[in-house]
Amino acid sequence: MTPRSLRVACREGSFAGYTAGHAKGFVQANICILPRDWAEDFLLFCQRNPQPCPLLSRSDVGSWSLPELGEDIDIRSDVPRYHVFREGRFDAEVADITDLWRNDLVTFAMGCSFSFEEALVDAGLTLRFLDRGEVAGVYETTMRAKPAGRYDAPLLMTMRPFTPADAIRAIQITSRFPNVHGAPVHLGDPGQIGVELDNRYRGVGSGEVLPGEIPLFWACGLTPQLAVMTAKPPICITHAPSSMLFTDIRNASLAAL
Known part of the structure; x- marks a missing residue:
């Protein structure tokens, strides 16, 4: 299946498992979504720690799209499973965050092993x-x-x-x-x-x-998820472990040599 068809499957609720081994040849991304007031420090954390936090894209405030990674991405529904944290504590695992979306949220997408x-x-x-x-x-x-x-x-x-x-x-x-x-x-x-x-x-x-x-x-x-749990923002939304965002970026394009 293509990355786009897998995103559609996530959006429709027909794919909710581990993403390893799917969309061969394409980058999968770790996701961290934070309120705007907590986003600048997180960006600095990523810049200072590029190995655990290899930043691929950052959304505009309130936007649920990531056009650098795929034109049709809707970050509210295109991840198989999400983890929701409140004040640093795990609150819920959900398949869609449309009802949780706020106009002050910022999405960070990071490279995946x-x-x-x-x-x-x-x-x-x-x-x-x-x-x-x-x-x-x-x-x-x-x-x-x-x-x-x-x-x-x-x-x-x-x-x-x-x-x-x-x-x-x-x-x-x-x-x-x-x-x-x-x-x-x-x-x-x-x-x-x-x-x-x-x-x-x-x-x-x-x-x-x-x-x-x-x-x-x-x-x-x-x-970075553990860092967020320690910082205790009022809300943070991440991908569930090993359930990443499928992107349209090819792995080969990230090779340095």
Whole structure:
């Protein structure tokens, strides 16, 4: 299915699952929607933390369109599942936010690791969790993002295991995609960044590492969500984990080399 047809399916309520593996060749985006009074500090947070927050587009105040990412996008309905936070607390998971829309809301769209995962697979590297219909394990680490105004958070990371030879290739490939998290932040001993592989953030993803494999850790797009939870704006709307916005931008267009 094309990105547009998948957005229509989200809009009509017939698609509400994980977006990994769909719309091959096209960028998927993390979404964060905030009131205007909370948007400037968040923009600064993204600028200071480009690995976990690779900004692709920012909407005009009150606009539900993102023309740089797709002419027909309606951010109120085109994400499979949304998470709504109030005063930093999770409030609800919904399939449509039309009834919640306000004229002071600003949408931020950020790059997603699904883009570089496609490049890894195309290079012949194995991502076992994809074959199982899962996503990469997500972890809260002892490393911290750079704060900006009211936003501050530990750095969340996703983990993917590789043999040593494949790990080198994975680093080379993902370094070409700075707009979708870029190269790993850490590799090897998880304990050095405060991670226990069985203790995943919200239980998201696979933490399997087989004998002879090295865990590689990339900055995760859930980091800004955690920063928002700490800042406690009156309302914030995000995508549900691993349920991204399908865009019309091709992954190849984001490659730096």
